Amino acid sequence: MNEIAIAGEAVRVAKPTGLFHPKVTDRHLGFLAAVYVRQSTSAQLREHQESTARQYAMKDRVVALGWPQDSVIVIDDDLGLSGSGNADREGFRRLLKLITDQKVGLVAGLEMSRLARNSKDWSDLFEVCAIFNTLIADEDGVFDPHDPNDRLVLGLKGIISEMELHTMKVRLERGRLSKAQRGELFHDVPVGYVLDAQGSPQLDPDQSARRVMQLFFDQFEITGSSHALFQYLAEHNIRLPFRQRRGGVSGDIQWRLAAKTTVYGLLKHPLYAGAYGYGRTKRYGTKMPSKATKKHLLPEQWKVLLIDRHPAYITWQQFCDNQQRLRENDSRPDRMGPARTGVALLSGIVYCEKCGRRLAVSYPSNSSPVYRCARHSTVAGATPCNSSIRCEILDALISDKLLEALSPAGIELSLQVIQDEETRRIQMQRIYTDRVQQACYAVEVAERGYRHVDPANRLVAASLEESWEQALVAQQDAQQQLNELLSQVSTEIDDAQREAIEQCAGDVVTLWQRHLGVVDRKEVARLLLKQVNVAVQGNTQRVDVRLQWRGGYESVHEIMRTVTVYPQLDNYRELMDRMLQLVLDGNRSPAVASILAEEGYRSPRHNKPISASMIGKLLNDDPASHQQLTTPILSEHQWLTIDLATAIGVTTKKLKDWVRRGWVLADQRPFGRVWVFWADAVELTRLRQLSVSQSRKGCMGPTESLRTPTRNDRKTP
Template sequence: MPHELITPSHLARRAVIYIRQSSPHQVLTNQESLRLQYALRSRALELGWHEADIQVIDSDLGLTAASAQHREGFKELLSQVTLGQVGLILSIDVTRLSRNCSDWYPLLDLCGYKQCLIGERDGLYDPGTPNGRLLLGLKGQISELELHTIRLRLTAGLLNKAERGELALTLPVGLVREPQGTVVKDPNREVQARVALVFETFLTQHSAAQVVRVLREQALTLPRRDRFGDITWRRPSVASVVAILRNPAYAGAFVYGRTRTERSGPGPQHARQRRLPINEWKVCVKDKYPSYISWDTFERIQAMLQDNYAEYDRNKTRGIPRPGQALLQGLVYCGVCGHKMVIQYKGGAHYLCNYLRQQFRESVCQYIPANPIDEAVIAAFFAALAPVEFDAYTAAMAERHRTQQALQQARAQQLQRLRYQLALAERQFLQVDPDNRLVAAELESRWEQALREVRDAEQALAQETSCTGASETLDPQLKAAFTTLGQQLPTVWDQLAREQQKAFLRCLIDKVVLQRTASDQVHLRLVWKGEQVTTLDIPLPVGSLAEYAQGTAMTERILALFAEGRDDAEMAEMLTREGFRSPMGTTVLPSTVKTIRLRHGCLQTRHQSHPRRIVGYLTVPQVAERLAVPRHWLYDRLHNGTIELAPDPVTRLYLFPDNPSTLEQLHQLREGQLNRVRFSQEHQDA
């Protein structure tokens, strides 16, 4: 019997049955709910609609109603209501339509405007009437609240289980969960050894990229899990190595909430996962799993990974040591503004503070050459290291022996696995029916591939073993020479690579603060590990004597020493002992003394400088001064032949006759009254 709200205009349009379940799991398991929703067709027939006018929309099966953005069936329903084609929307209950009020109320407005009824299994409502809209609005709010209540209830249970460390999260490779729920190490010893090798290599090389390089040089693969959870062996990559190094499960800790979802807008495409620091993890239960490394080692590895960012200026980390010339990369801070200084290699290595220029378009804060800073820091580093002596040869050989043993063990385990795969391929090939050529051909190909892999692994292992044996035997003469070289680091410093030198400096130095106190001097504050501080004043090279802070005092001292009859070399040595230096050097050069002396007209021998006046003649500067013309005006015409005059063979100067006619002719040449002038050569014949 038709309902009192149903009119002929409703029956003239379509009845749409909207079917939805929240997840694919519910679609497979909640079959009774699915049957009840499809049975709403009989409900539409009871309300007066014909079979041909009933449409079922079930394209949203397995999708949540928390948002309408990803539900194509709901969008299709809205479009039909907008076009006025729907007279009734039927659902098992209104929560099937939406669990979000921002999607629910626009649907009510649209249905009220288009006179479309909304029905469920036990009721029928008209959104265009106050009572209908009130009831539907309450149902929508309850539906949205119910979704949050369910989520909070489930999340509370999940967190409660996680706080006990009993939540069954996906375990990384190297750890497996037994049927009774106990977590143990993978029984495959090769998997255990390869995971341990990654941590050992990183603690030696201090870089994930270097771990990948070592593994690839040794032709070693890494165990990874495929999408089915099975172990597969793949070529190592930086991402796979970092995934192992960052996983706290290897340190025996159960961790939940290592990431946080941040949304920049509605919809899943605006959500991104942000990795949280250790102190912000939601749950961390230590000593829950069997560990490959200790928790202290894990924290040290995380600090090293954070410190290894190349963008150390942006992230305020030191960065990994690199082969650049500047030794204090990532350690230098500006003493003026306090920001980290970067390195610029244009025109030589320099430490540059350009933070204010980047942020506020102001001028560069400081621009300091790197070489004198590095030399002073190295000297301070050696002074701090002098009391600490160590046997470099023994330490290096012991570390190398441990690394080679770990790599050889990894190769041997890999060879053992390949031999098992070879035996398995052989058994599979021998068990196949010979007449089944399609299968036999494929198994034969796998057998041949396994044979090649075993042969290559055996050859590589044999070659590595021979090389290791040769490297472990050191020539006695070479060992004696190494011992004679000494046990202190300064003696072998120049033989180290730049990366190694930087790594040594970082062992003791926390940061270096630079502040230019004068154009030729920098105040350096060296902060050591343990917060000890060393301050130094470092001289910097400058381009001229005017930029040298002690230039005036050094000039006065040079004039005083010249009056005492000192020569240039003697004055340079005395000035160096007194603390002076040349603008571009660390000592006073005799050439600097000579330049200053000549600039003040202090001549030690007369032949060092041309006489200023020659009787009966005028030099080019003298003529230029009397004519009020630049000197190059005369030199240009002397070179192009407009003024014909040969240089004097004794002084090699252009000497003009000192008489009024000379100046008159040159004046007429300048005014354009003469095209060429020629002067006598009598002074050359004298």
């Protein structure tokens, strides 16, 4: 007797007494024999019990090959799992481990398809058995992976097993598609429907169930998002009528609160619009098969779409509008997203005019919310767009324009603008029609030139052929542009719509300011505005705002934003020039600040008067002002200290002492402590004589004429 340890327990393998198959040797019989049992689905376990019994009966065939009963193990851990490679088969992994541990001499299965239905698993089993000299058996015979002929047979059996699965899938899918094209394939129907005796969906016969489902879709028109609808249903405890199907017959209603995913799935189902759809979703594989994602396709991508085939709760147009709203609610860069509770009125519909990206909304803890373009922080090497503006400033403009559009006078103006837009489109249509005719004529000319050329002249023919092709491309572009123009929705409003708008706009200002919440205001803004584009003029206070209205026209406005630094002010250069002039006139900082406040100059961030402490900082930070204060541009007869001292032969210290005594004319520019002296030819002669009179020790003081400047009423510019 041989002992083999399996799972920590010793299994005694009886030594065989003889050989019952030429390929089975004493070495094989000295190990265990493993019988692998598998059914693909739970339904097969219930309905195909004979197949399962035949697989278990393979144990008797293994015993007939010479293995004792207690040396045969049955691995049935994978019952109900597919062998296509998508499922994690624990029993199959256990089988491979037994082989690599050299504890199994034979692997048996009813068919090779029971072991694996994909090339990867089959190749792994095949090669492992060959390496460790393990036989493979099915009800057709015993195969040795080392034998070339057996390897050929085993390879063919593996390929056939995989192709058999593929063939069955194709056959079943074609059968389903054929039935779906007739609109008769229903595995189940959504909430609010039942299947009749012929298998066709009908509205739920329970009137209360129909009312709830009608409320379901009516409320979505109000909330605008699946999440808001789910919250509404949960908050008001509105339960949906679920029915359990038993034996093809709809059972009793079970009123349950719908999960969030269920609400979204019901909104995506076309049967509520009376349409039949097949192939509405597509699975996308990932590295983890268990985490494959399912995405909903657009109606034009479905395999089958039959409209107006069954009773409906909503129209097909309402269904398409609902799908568009659901797509817009996705949090993606190219979609506006749902209206949320943030105070920013234009979140999701405001864009940067320069780069075309949607502006993000930031909520600083110590400041007001801001619309900001973050392209330079996400794209390497991108130049900042500087498109940032406080939400309250932009929202105030948009609120005023929305109220103007909703007021009676504003509506009349809007209607006139719409009529003008319609006239403009007619004109554009004529222009694009003329372009198409011109392109057609160019094609005819190019074609005639190509057909009249001598084919032997290849160079000319090739050039004319290229010109002909370019003319055809231009014709296609012109026709496409004309088709796009013709497909635009007309902006004309009939009398009934005009009257309804005038009635609802009576007291809209009070309604907007006092009764509408944040989300409601955002919904109104999105109903009237398609997009808002913001462009800051040169990183200054001025902001151009372009409004794209749903009616098809645009309006352009200019507002002033709050900036953080003085150079961003629109009148920054004017402010600095005025500040410099006041300083050069001899005014000190408090006086300059007072004068600027009287003239209406304000700080950028808080819109307050400019403080005296900022005067010196601004002048020093501004290059032009700093140069004028520290290295001023001198006019005629003006001197700097070092230049005048050198010219008259005295030191700078003595020259400044003369200033203190009043013997020379000079002004000291503030903040830079730069002295500017005035001296023409006559004054220069007097200063030189004054220098000579003070050059010897013990000399008498200068005369009155030498001490008196020749011009004492001058002001240094």
